[in-house]
Amino acid sequence: MYTIEIENECSCFKKSGFENNMTFESREDMINKARVMECRMNQEFCMKHFFEAVDYDNKIIIHSSLRPVDDDDDDIRELMRRNPVTIGFDDGETPPSGGGSCAG
Secondary structure (H helix, E strand, O other): OEEEEEOOOOHHHHHHOOOOOEEEOOHHHHHHHHHHHHHHHHHHOOOOEEEEEEEOOOEEEEEEEEOOOOOOHHHHHHHHHHOOOOOOOOOOOOOOOOOOOOOO
16 A cells, blocks of 8 residues: 655645545555645645655655745746646546557
């Protein structure tokens, strides 16, 4: 069993709908989900914290630290609000056919 654990559940995490202590059957699924969560948390949350997923073999812990105060923070928040890119997976969508190896 593989687990993703959120070290400190900030208020943004609690409002997000993400789950803490998620378990997975495969290491690959755990890593993929942790990458998406880390990215979304850093882009969509209030920008008070920086989130980093750290791999401990059968567990990934997403640590948080306070972001340094910067005069440009308001500009970054506005840029993130206007960003049209959404990161996530649609598990209802079927993958493309054709073997699709990344190695070519």
